[in-house]
């Protein structure tokens with residue numbers, strides 16, 4: 001039975017990935033979820049799998065070399081799926097250090113531990129091992145020409161401390177491939193949306209604020225473009241790269257779904273108005289009047305857009321979920337999980353929100 005070590009499995013994409021893999025492979029795989037449970041990690045996300053015999057959780061920090069080496073010593077890990085990271089650009093602008101510590105040094109710890117566990121005496125690696133490093137399109141910087149896209153060959157040009165730390169981690173993985181022929185792949189995906197996303201990110205923040213009649217903060221002129229992908233389609237891409245990705249290669253993942261932020265905000269308002277029953281008291285709160293243009297993010301990248309040609313042609317990946325369907329599914333999920341939202345927005349989130357949005 002293949003054993004996956006998933007780092008950051010209590011976060012947004014990690015928890016969706018754990019569900020995706022159990023839906024697909026059932027009892028044929030084992031997953032060990034390693035997560036430090038920062039503000040962004042929530043074990044409640046995994047209540048649907050916590051009783052499975054082939055799932056376990058270990059609370060550990062990826063910066064903790066001893067703890068990570070112990071996990072490799074005690075388990076025969078076949079595949080590492082490395083999600084754990086500090087993931088929010090705005091937080092990286094305020095406090096870059098922890099992004100370097102977790103995203104760069106933590107990745108170094110993970111790479112070193114996997115290499116030590118998987119390396120044969122002659123420097124080759126045991127059969128069937130793979131390290132999948134989950135990264136972002138933000139490493140490529142910002143696109144100005146509307147006809148331009150991010151390809152795997154696009155030079156790295158990160159601007160935020162977040163994207164710089166992810167770019168550094170990617171280069172470290174590449175160095176392990178180039179130096180040791182370490183069995184790794186890198187995936188660079190566009191913006192994800194879907195269930196379990198922490199409401200510091202645009203889509204869940206707007207849904208949450210609209211439902212409670214709070215202002216909807218839109219940075220700058222609202223015309224920055226992101227390329228949105230439903231989270232399950234990202235999970236599908238990661239699984240395909242694990243199964244079929246050529247050793248050492250990197251793959252861009254994105255579904256050609258570019259939208260201006262203001263369009264996203266208006267689509268959420270419209271979807272909420274459509275879905276909410278007339279007798280739901282929250283319906284009266286939802287209105288475009290809540291849209292508030294606020295000070296722009298420092299160094300705000302104008303446009304991201306992925307060219308997924310390589311993963312589509314070489315591995316046969318295509319997204320399954322159209323944006324119109326995915327955003328409906330997402331809005332519905334948040335409406336049905338108001339307890340989840342209350343849980344993650346109580347406590348430190350309130351301080352974060354006040355500091356960030358100056359309210």
Ligand code: NAD
Pocket residue numbers: 007008009010011012013014034035036037038039040041042060061062063082083084085086087088102106134135136137166188189190191192193198
């Ligand atoms: P998230 O912030 O929702 O989750 C991150 C998880 O990592 C949390 O569970 C947190 O507890 C854990 N973590 C943080 N620091 C840790 C540490 N030092 N040790 C162990 N665990 C730690 O992030 P996400 O949105 O799910 O993103 C997951 C990965 O995917 C990240 O590497 C991110 O860069 C990448 N990515 C995200 C997106 C996106 O749109 N969200 C797009 C492309 C790539």
Ligand code: TYD
Pocket residue numbers: 088089090191200201202203205217218219224225226261297
């Ligand atoms: P975000 O979800 O933080 O993802 P990223 O910065 O990694 O792309 O932001 C998505 C876009 O939405 C980005 O252009 C910034 C913008 N944004 C707002 O306009 N208002 C907000 O409150 C947030 C959180 C983001």
